[in-house]
Each structure stands twice: as structure tokens, then as C-alpha cells.
Amino acid sequence: MKDVHIAILGFGNVGMGVWEILMNNGSKVDCILGRKVEIKKILVRDINKKRSIDVPDGIFTDNIDEIISDDDIDIVVELMGGIQPAFQYIKESLKNGKHVVTANKAVMATRGRELLHLANEAGRELRYEASVAGGIPIINTLNKDLAANNIEEITGIINGTTNYILTQMTTRGMSFDEALKQAQDMGYAEADPSSDIEGEDAAFKLSILTSIAFGVQVSPEKIPTHGITNVTEMEIEYARQLGYTVKLLSKVKKVDKKLELYVHPALVPSNHPLAAVSDEFNALFIRGDAVGDLMLYGKGAGSLPTGSAVLSDIMYIIDDMDENNDRVIKRRKYNGDLEAVGEGKGEYYIRFQVADEPGVLGMISTTFGKYGISLASVVQQGHGEKSVPLVFVTHKVERTNLDAALKAIENCDFIEDIACILKVEKFKRFFK
Template sequence: MKKVKIALMGLGNVGRGVWMILNSNKEEIMKRSGYEVEVAKILVRDINKKRGFEVPRNILTTDFNDIIEDDSIKIVVEVMGEIEPAREYMLAAMDRKKHIVTANKMLLATGGDELFEKADKEGVMFNYEASVAGGIPIINGINESLTANKVERLYGIVNGTTNYILTKMEYDGLDFSEALKGAQDMGYAEADPTSDIEGFDSQYKLAILSSLAFGTKINVEDVYREGITKIESIDIEYAKEFDRVIKLLAIVKDNDGILDLRVHPTMIPENHPLANVNDSFNAVLIRGNAVGDLMFYGRGAGDLPTGSAVVSDIVSILRSNIDIDNLNPVVKNNLWKKEFNAINEINSKYYIRLTVEDRPGVLGEITSVFGGMNVSLKSVIQKGIESSENKVTLVLVTHDSKEVNIHNAINSVCNLNSVYKINNLIRMEDFT
């Protein structure tokens, strides 16, 4: 059995998962790859740190040069996170003809082109399955299984933390802060959960997926982003009245070469497969013009699911024969030039919740404003008196409307003396 030496950069949650899989599934990996995989070096910040599992001390190092200068190390696995020094280290490793596996979604979404170009120049493999949706093989699914298709739509629940929070709000009746605290207690959310709950994590992942699925360069700034911090329990209850659930949905639609790219809370039909993706699970639904709808589902985070994707990328490199000179399987993401819609240009149905004065004529005033802005209302729900101040909740659901018209209508409605507050606006998706 041939042996190959690899190095890990990072030994946090994902690094631990990689280490455990390489050791516990050693025989399976050898038979499926044709190689015995030896972890020769692991780059860490602190060699003396207690880790809760056994790692030989002699393979731990705090010096990146121990990896870069060892020509026997053929594959470098980056699971450090953040942009620097991960970017610098991967570029330096490729200079030395070392193949790269990474789980770094932030770096790929913001600076992936530089890494792809470097891998192309040096003739090395650059795999990144673990950067999106943990253990779900979505990157290879797009790169290999869907190459015969023109992708028309992509919808994803790609952040386990926010999906867990929304699930707890829906099924356990928790408010947002309680559900967030539960996610932190479970280890799904960080002490600072901003990247998850404000949608940044999903934004990075959608930029990566969209670039692959639609064969075009996408900057993360092209993706409209909105988090879940404005979702209240009352919105969850209204969604149920419309036979819908609320998910933080990543959406891409190709409209004759113009892409809608957005991440935001979305009300979706309760009988749709994505509506039943709960807790910390992830799912990605892709619509191809030949294959129709395909859905990839599984654990989107965690040390072992993400570690599984990393090890799969290692095996993929080994199966490609790492000794071949000038191996260059890097996927090009600049096959076509696409334009991007600003969020104001999209069309959608909308749920709008307002607090208004409880008196005759108020509903007529509001519906008149929306009609004047070319927004057609599908339904209106009015609840009873909320307080001694004669305030009531009014919920509007629109037909398909242009977003700019919705915002123009809302701005005009806000000027009415009878309207106290626009509490929330949530887009609705029917997957047509």
C-alpha cells in the first residue's frame, strides 16, 4: 500500500473531525483511495493546549515552515478559518506544488479567484467541498452530476444555527432571544452569533454555490443579505395561518442571464420539502433544465459531518493520482458573464405587518396607497385591539409585485397619521 503524507492547519472542531475520521476509518480510506494517509504535521497555536483527544505531540507544530519545507507532504488541509493567515499559507503551499483542501467559506467567497488562479498556474488540485453545507456533497454535485444541465434556480437552507432558531420558534413557541440562547447552549451558535443571525454565513455560501452553478464570477457584495433578527413569534403564527413556515433562504434565479442573488427570511409553503428541513440540518434544492428539481439534504455543520467532506476531498485528490505532473482540475467559474439584479428589481409576494389606529376608514386609506403604487393585495387580516390606545395589528399579503413598488408604498403608508409602525416585511416564495 502506497503512503501519502498530509498536513493539517488547524485543530479546532473541523480539524478534530478530520483527525478522528482519518484514524477511525483508516481501512476504508485506504481501500477507496489506494493510499495509506499519514498526518505528518498539524499546525496549532498552542502545542500544550488540552484538546480532549489524543494527538502525538511530535507532529504538532506552531511553525508553518515545518509544513512548507517538508517536500514529503503532498496535501495541505486548511481548517483554520478566517482569511489570514490562511490565504497566505495556502498560496505558499501551492508554490511548493502541494495540493490544497479547505473548508474556508469566508476566504473563498471574498478572495477565491486568487486561489483558483494560483492553483491553475501551479497545476495543483484545490478542493473545497466542506466550505458549504458541511457533510452534504453539494460542490461535487454541481461540478460533476449537473454538468449536463443549465441551472435555472437554486434555493438553500445553508446555515444550521438560524434554522435551529427558527425551528425552536415554530415548534416550541420560543421567542428569538430564547431560541438563540438555546442554540448557544447547544454549541450551534458562537458567543458572538452575528455571522449566523445577520446572514453573513449564508451570504458567503451562496456566493460560492452561485459561482459554480451559474459558471460566473460572483462577488459576495452581489448577494443581497438580510438576517433573522426581526422575526418575532407573531410572524411565525401568521405564517401558520397562511399554511407557511419561515426559513432563512438563500435564493438564486436566472432570469434570461440576469441573476437574482439574495439571502433573507422567506415564507414558504408548509408542504414544500424545504419546509420540513428542521433543527441544524441544511438542504439545497437545484432546478436544472434537464433533470428538474434535485434536493441535497443532511447535516450542515459539526466536526464529523464537515470533517467527512474534508476527508472526501483528500480521497478525491488521491484517486486523481497526486504524482501526475501539471494536474489541473480546478473548476473555472468565469465561463459566462452574468448581470445581477438589485434587490429593488426583484418580483415577489410579500407579507407586511403593521400597527395601525383602530378606527373606520384606516384599511381603505392603506389599500388605496398600495393600489396607487401598482401593488395588488391578495389578503388582509386584522386582529383585535392591542392596548388601551386603540392600536390593532394589520397584516397584508400581496400578489407578485416589484420590490421597488413595495417600498414606495410602505414609505407612503408611513406618512399616514393612522399608521404607527411597519413591524415587519417578509418575502414569500412559491417555487414556481
């Protein structure tokens, strides 16, 4: 059999991870596949830039046409990030008869349906395991291993940056700003961390998972998304007292003919496995009607874990090429019977900062009652100070009702701030 030639678009951390894995484990990969896999071209902005990895002369190029028009290149691996020009390069690669592997969550969340349709028409593969949860094989698991299940729920920690920050706040007593600075120093957070800490990154990934597991295309901007910027040491401590741990959760759950989905900082019961997921690690809790409960756990980012997912997709494609290189790929059909409805009903933790005056607790409780919101618990600490925290945990309530009640409450003179809102996550059962 002839050798398989691949081209890599972008040579950042993940691109270098793919290169390193092939250099170290290439003989094993070749033995498994029965053919040699070679990187023929790598697209970079500056071919003369000094890099920490030595690459033979002639492999770097700054001209995409050298890749798109080369009939000897079988697979294009897009690792550039961002929507453009990555989307255009993927599109052109598929049209020119090349299979594509991408780690690009933004492209797959916003333009994935279009690209998958194009791949079907071209009889080529478009695989994107590395776009969600780094080295955790969640996409192939949903597409293949759990294909016989009706998925009922996916709840996950799918952003390593925020999980690292929350871990440092929980275990080391750091403030949010201190933990963010350490995450940046460790390379877990970008200089501009907004996509991670505001939940955008997780929303992209949840959009992809929803499409695969439920056949429903939900644009990331239509997913209710809340980041962790308002989580303070106070939330961490109140959570501990209540028996919970704070995590940024991404969740999609089927309820009758509706899909509830959101990205939201949440209180997770401290005895649930998700609560123990620390630092940059990711985890996905999945419930299927046949398999029951399971959890996938591993590093959600990094050059080698993500590079491992990329190589997995490359190897899947090469196996398929052995069978029939020109074929239509069967994919999960989109489901028009399910409606995405946002957060749906849930329990919430709300911390107010209020003036320490008589009757404040009663007035807030009365307002909640007017909007049909019952309370599970109230925590009031501090006395004799001008400003004190006041924490409420609700029973199940529609988010729209909660927002209406909070709008009425925030207009009261004694309210200084609605400081933090967290979901209170409950699970039907736990692992035994």
C-alpha cells in the same frame, strides 16, 4: 505507491473531526485509495494546550513554515476560518506545490476566484466541498454529477443556526431570544451569533454556489441579505394560518439573462419538502433543465459531517494524484452574459404595527396602489387596543417599488413600526 502526508491548519471542531474519522476509518480510506494517508503536521496557536484528543508528540506545530517548506507534505487542509491569515497560507501552499482542501467559506466567497486561478497555474487542486452545507456534497454534485445540466435555480437552507432557531420557534413556541439562547447552549450558535442570524454566513455560501452553478462571481456584500432578527412568534403564527412555514432561504434563480439572488427569511409552503427541514439540518432544492427537481438534505455543520466533506476532497485529490500530479485543473468558465440583479420580482409578507384608528387600512392600501402594488390578502387582528398588527401579502412586485411604497407609508403618523418583511416563496411544482 508512497504514503500521502497531509497537514491540518487549525484544530477546532472540524480539525478534530478529520482526525477522528481518519483514526476510526483510516484503514478503509487506505484500502480504497491503495495507499496510506497520514497526518504529519497540525498547525495550532498553542502546542501545549490540553485537548480532548490525544495526538502523538511532534505533530503539533505553531510554525507555518514547517508545513509550507516541507516537500514531504502533499496536501494542506485549511480549517482555521476567517480571511487572514488563512488566505495567505492557502496561497503559499499552492505556490509551494501543495494541493489544498479548505472549509473556509469567507475565503472562497471573497478570494476564491484568485485562488482557483493560482491553483490552475500551479497545476494543483484547490477543493472546498466543506465550505457550503457541511456534509452535503453540493459542490461536487454541481461540478460533476450535474455538469451536463443548465442549472435554473438553487434554493436552500444553508445555515444550521438560523434553522435551529426557527424550528424551536415553530415547534416549541419559543421567542427568538429563547431559541437563540438554546442554540448557544447546544453549541449551534456562537457567543457572537451575528454572522448567522443577520444572514452573512448564508451570503458567503450563496456567493460560492452562484459561482459554481452559473459561472458568475457575485461578492457577498452585493447579495441582498436579510437575517431573522425581526422574526417573532407573531410571524410564525401568521405563517401557520396562511399555510406556510418560516425559513431563512438563500436563492439564486436564472430569469432570461439575469440572476435573481438573495438571502431572506421567507414563507415556504408547508407542503414543500424544504418546510420540513428542521433543527441544524440543511437542504438544497435544485432545478436543472435535464434532471428536473431534486433536493439534497443532511447536517449542515458539526465536526464529523464537515470532516466527512473534507476527507471526500482529500480522497478526490489523491485519486487525481495517481493519474498525474502535475496538471492543469479544468474549471467552469465565468459567464459574462448573466447579470446579477438582486431580488427581482417577488411576493412579500409585510407586518405593520399601527394605531387602531379608522381609515388606516384604506390609507395603506391606497398607497400601495399608487406604487403599482396589488394585494393578495390582508390580515387584521386586535380591536379596541391602541396598537394592533396589520399584515399584508402582496402579489409579485419589484423590491425597489415595495421599498419606495414602504418609505412613503412609514412617514404616516399612524405607523408605529414596519415590524417584519418576509419573502413569500412559490415553487413551479412539487415533488410527487
